[in-house]
Each structure stands twice: as structure tokens, then as C-alpha cells.
Amino acid sequence: MELITISQVSMNYGISTRMIRYYEQAGLIQSLRKEDYAYRVYDEMAISRLRQIIILRKLRVPVKQIASILDNSDAAKTVEIFQQNINEIDSEITALATVKSILLRFVEEINEKTDINLKLLDDETIFSVISALSFSDNQIKETKEDLAMDKLNQASEELMKLEDKDVRIIYLPPMTVAAVYASGEGSEGKASEVLTKFIKESNLLKLKPDARSFGFDCSEGAAAIGEGSHVYEMWVSVPKDMSIPEPLIRREFKGGLYAAHVLRAWDFQDWRRLSEWVEASDKYDNDWGAPRWESAETVFGQGLEETLNFYNFIEKHNAEMNYLQLDLLFPIKEK
Known part of the structure; x- marks a missing residue:
């Protein structure tokens, strides 16, 4: 049985490693671990399911419905789901x-x-x-x-494709944040674990129920298909006088203007589409890379991924993946 690495799967099917990991965390596919091998690998069954998922997503079938289709041998149920989507498309x-x-x-x-x-x-x-x-x-x-x-x-x-109605223009105010970064495969998950532990142990959401959380890929240059985030940094806003324990770092975010769009179905191509929208705008310029915070450890001025409904996500849903919703925030400035 041939086993394929996550990077090779990503390149073969033109989807990001982050999306593959999301499908795995959502329970749609399963990876394996080879002895003395650090990276995820996938067998023929997982690849077959992934191909089905890719086609169904391109047909605009929601992830929750895909799970029902793949895990249900009842053809009538599948037809019912497809018919529901056909009715919506007809409208x-x-x-x-x-x-x-x-x-x-x-x-x-x-x-x-x-x-x-x-x-x-x-x-x-x-x-x-x-x-x-x-x-x-x-x-x-x-x-x-x-x-x-x-x-x-x-x-x-x-x-x-993104249109004007799909993009919001927002201003993020200055804030003090506790930051943590991680590298290697699954860097997002590693950073998230450290940050979530800090939030719970410090009772942060009791002290600051309006806390906001952000993450961003701070690899040098955009990660290509087949490559994961080499370094991923996550933040949570904290009271200005709060003590920040290691390995977290205090950062002062200066605030700024952003083009915002909710990530749809974990399709990280939405970052490219949001960038195209900014480049085509007659009102706003691309401000990617502008120093909106100082960092000696990682790159700065990147686009941000904000966790929406953050309080409930942590306090009520224990950071479960099924409840995670991200807003993509692209840094801009007025022309």
C-alpha cells in the first residue's frame, strides 16, 4: 500500500496543506504516521475520499453535508441532500x-x-x-x-470570485497582545495549544471578555502549494498591564485599516481572491508589510486571521474545530 505525504497530496490536488488538515480535523479523512517519520501520510482510501471531497466542494456542497454523504450508505439520503442543493441553485x-x-x-x-x-x-x-x-x-x-x-x-x-458586497472595510484599534509562534508541520495547532493554555490558566476571558484572537502565517514569502506554514504566530488581546509568561511575548499592535472577508469552507484561496479585490479597488491600496507592530522574531504587517465569536469558541465550545470561524483581514490604506 503506497503512502503519500501531505505535501505531495497538496501538490497533486492543488489544495493547501491547511485545508487537508482541516478536512482531517473535521473527521472527513484520516492520516497515518509512519514509524520514525515526522509528517502525516495518507493511504489510497484517504486519497479516494479526498478526491470526492474536492469535487463535492466545487459543487458547493457544504462540509457538514459531505460528512453525511461519505458516511452514509443510504442512497436516498444522498439524493435528498443533492436535491436540497439543486433547489437552492434553482432559486x-x-x-x-x-x-x-x-x-x-x-x-x-x-x-x-x-x-x-x-x-x-x-x-x-x-x-x-x-x-x-x-x-x-x-x-x-x-x-x-x-x-x-x-x-x-x-x-x-x-x-x-469576491465582489464589493463580499468585502467589509474595518478599522482594528491599537491593542496589547500576548503572542506565540511555532514552526514546522502543524505550526498553527502548536501555537493554538500554547495560547489556549495561557487563556485558560490566566482566566483571561473573565478579566477581558471582549478579548480578540488573531493568527497569521509569518513564513518568509507565501507558502506554495505543497508547503505548510513554516512559521505561524497567534495573538490574543490582553489588558495593558497584564503579565505575559514565557514562551509568550508582549506585542503592541498599532491598529489600522483592513479589508475583511469571512473564510468560506476553509478555502484558503480566499486569501488570493481578497488580494485581487484589493488590487482592483479604486478606493484602497495594498498595505501588506507596513510595520503595524514591531517584531524581532517574526515578520510583521501581514494579513490576519481573526477567530470570530472568540469568547464562546473558548468558553462554551472548548476550542473545537467545528465551531471555528475565521475572518480574513487584509491590510489596506485609503488612496
Whole structure:
């Protein structure tokens, strides 16, 4: 039985090692440990399940539903899940087709009129266009084209593209944070364990129930497909006069402006999409790398991953992965 390393799996299937570890922590796949070998490896069964997961995610099936599909031999249950997703997609298609039809009618109106100053969007024009729509023409016809993987990838990427409505602009205020960093495979988990232990032993959330927690990959340069985070740093905001025990470090965050977007389904390609949104913005410039805190140990000015609903995540859910939700925060400045 051939065993494949997590890095090789990542390269073969074009997904990050962090996403693979998330699928494992969510119970969708299992890794193995070879004797005297430090890294995760995966057998043929795990790879087969991973391929299924990748395709189902590209078909926009939620992770919770994927678990039900893979762990349930009842075909009727799988059909029920697929039908539920089809119904949701049909609703989106109908809404988009309606908008498209109205826009097409407006184009026809403009082309038919010689008066370029016509009040195109007055109430009478809008209602006449809408009433003239033939909603039966809005139905999307099925095609017999093969659903090749490259077409599925293209469709998935188009559907995941970020628009203005998907991005929030927020200001993070200055704050004192306790920081810890770790390196090597699973560096995020290592840093998280140290930070969570500090939070519980110090009763931090009793002293500061509004504490916020952030993490970021502070590898030199972006980690390529097949590579994990070489170094990952995590923070929690603390009272300014609080004592910070080793191995944690006190840092003073200066605050700043960020483009924010909730990480969807643990697809870390959302970082790339958020970067593309910033680069295309006519209001904001990329401010990645600006010194918003000082660090002699790791890089600074990176994008941050904030744990949402942090108090409940720690106090009520004991930092369980199933309750973890991250906000991606990309540093920006106004043009």
C-alpha cells in the first residue's frame, strides 16, 4: 500500500496543506504516521475520499453535508441532500435570470429610442419592462456537454470570485497582545495549544471578555502549494498591564485599516481572491508589510486571521474545530 505525504497530496490536488488538515480535523479523512517519520501520510482510501471531497466542494456542497454523504450508505439520503442543493441553485438561477432579462429589455429600450436623454429608470419604464418579461424564457436549458474537471474548476472559481458586497472595510484599534509562534508541520495547532493554555490558566476571558484572537502565517514569502506554514504566530488581546509568561511575548499592535472577508469552507484561496479585490479597488491600496507592530522574531504587517465569536469558541465550545470561524483581514490604506 503506497503512502503519500501531505505535501505531495497538496501538490497533486492543488489544495493547501491547511485545508487537508482541516478536512482531517473535521473527521472527513484520516492520516497515518509512519514509524520514525515526522509528517502525516495518507493511504489510497484517504486519497479516494479526498478526491470526492474536492469535487463535492466545487459543487458547493457544504462540509457538514459531505460528512453525511461519505458516511452514509443510504442512497436516498444522498439524493435528498443533492436535491436540497439543486433547489437552492434553482432559486439563484431564477433570480439571476430575472435580473438578466430586465437588463436585456433595458438594452432593447435604449437601442429603439433615438432620444438619448430619455428617463430610462422612471417608474413607468421599469414596470412596463418587468410586466413584459416572459418568465418561461428564463428557464435554464440543460446541456449534454461533458462536465470536464477544467470546466468545473472554471465554474467554481467564477462563483467564488469576491465582489464589493463580499468585502467589509474595518478599522482594528491599537491593542496589547500576548503572542506565540511555532514552526514546522502543524505550526498553527502548536501555537493554538500554547495560547489556549495561557487563556485558560490566566482566566483571561473573565478579566477581558471582549478579548480578540488573531493568527497569521509569518513564513518568509507565501507558502506554495505543497508547503505548510513554516512559521505561524497567534495573538490574543490582553489588558495593558497584564503579565505575559514565557514562551509568550508582549506585542503592541498599532491598529489600522483592513479589508475583511469571512473564510468560506476553509478555502484558503480566499486569501488570493481578497488580494485581487484589493488590487482592483479604486478606493484602497495594498498595505501588506507596513510595520503595524514591531517584531524581532517574526515578520510583521501581514494579513490576519481573526477567530470570530472568540469568547464562546473558548468558553462554551472548548476550542473545537467545528465551531471555528475565521475572518480574513487584509491590510489596506485609503488612496
